[in-house]
Amino acid sequence: MKPVPAAASGTPEPVRESPVLQEWLxxxxxxxxxxGLARIHTRTCLTVLGWDGSIGAATEITDRLVRNALVHGCPRTRQVMDIRLRLALTEGRQLLIEVSDSNPAFPDFGEAVLGRKGRGLWEVHRLGGSISWFLPHHANGKTVRALLGPAPCSGSSD
Structure with missing residues (x-):
């Protein structure tokens, strides 16, 4: 699994003030x-990066998003489902976790985040992920994104 330059993926830059430095697909x-594969991939990539946020929370968020894609990601009109995971580290040390699937629909997104329609996205929010979704211009389906910040600095009083 090799890092891909941000411009090569064709995905829109999600955070203008913090450009993507590295991404893994x-x-x-x-x-x-x-x-399980997503969890292993996430832990490995974030360890190699030395990301200073919660790797445990990021791994759990990735798992929740992938599980949601498995359950809700195949539209009735398609026989084949595609699931893609993108992990991207921004210049501001924020982590983007994106899971794309084959279904462009996302009814009741707001209700899902609030925990009124399932628990997956509510758990992502509870774990500190800022959640959004969009229709990528370069592919069919949708992408669900969680944005996580780095760990807060623990200042010491000398």
Whole structure:
């Protein structure tokens, strides 16, 4: 799994004040093994990066987003489901976790984030993820994004 330059992916820059420095992409199988693979990939990438946020929370958020894609990501009109995970580190040390699937619909997004329609996105929010979704211009389907900040600095009083 090799880092991809941000411009090569064709995805819109999500944070203008903090450009993406590095990103990793992985296509996941539309099977029950996708969550485990995503967790391993997330832990590995964030450890290599030395990201100073909560790797545990980021891994759990990734798992929740991938599980949601498995359950809700295949529209009735398609037989094949595609799931892609993108992890991107911004210049401001923010982490973008994006999971794309084949279904462009996302009914009741706001209700899902509030925990009124399922628990997955509510858990993502509870773990500190700022959640949004969009329709990418370069592919069919949708992308659900969680943005996590780095760990707060723990200042010492000398």
């Amino acid at each position: 992985i296509d996941l199988p539309p099977t029950g093994s996708a969550g």
